[in-house]
Amino acid sequence: MPELPEVETIVRDLRSLVTGRRVKKVQVKLPKLVNNGSGRLARLLTGSRITSAHRRGKFIVLALSNQAFFIVHLKMTGQFLFGPVTAAWPEHVHLRIAFDDGQELLYRDIRQFGRMLALTYRQYNKWLEEEPLGPDPLKMSASDFVLRLRTRRGRIKPLLLNQAFISGLGNIYTDEALFQAGIHPLCPAESLPEGQVRLLHEKMVRLLEEAIALRGSTTSNYVGLKGVGGQFQNKHQVYGKTGQDCPRCGHPIKRLKVAGRGTHFCPRCQPEP
């Protein structure tokens, strides 16, 4: 479910609610979600304090006081929830991390696509080298974006969805950014004039920043750590608006399948390549 703004919101929530706390107990109910063994996960976390929270693309990284790292990818429906320990085991919760002060962090995931792993310091550095993550859109200059696009062929939408090319965008923010820049999702990347690439960069950055400010988009089940959704879905201009009037020109929004994903665009504001 979550893209860059949603993951960033969750990471900020983790930073304020979970860092500084010490893990007392780890319970894994669905071991297949843990890539490198649930026993190792419990071993590396139990007794350690969580020292910081970061985002790498759509990955969440929690650093621990024993120099280990806990990495989570939420995929489509993963959620973290924080609150006092309860007796009941809530539906779709696959992992519970209890802290020594009576609070707990739950991992809930309806579709069970999410993945997590616990790594030692050495393994984490290896992971960083091997995980093919492109630059973060919020940390990349317009000029770098221009240079990077120039080296690639293929159509713009699948390229923006490719995490090795640029990390953090997903289906919603790709459609919204392309709409704002007036670029058709099937445009060959190498055919875009530099001015249009710079415009896309500018729109993309502002879009992501505004979405973060509103704690992301909730279209079905994304929520922050306190179970509250985001507000940016109210600002969507094309995503999920098939058949509605384009907010800029009034023409009906159309839907296509691109890279296997539902793709929303305005045929007038985003002319065919």
Add this chain to the structure above:
DNA sequence: CCGGTCACCTGAGTGC
């Protein structure tokens, strides 16, 4: 290198 399709899962919505 690039694109298309399927697989991984559960649930919501639609139309008959």
Add this chain to the structure above:
DNA sequence: TGCACTCAGGTGACCG
């Protein structure tokens, strides 16, 4: 009500 079908914020494997 029930059933069949499509769709969903992600990504990795496999194939041409």
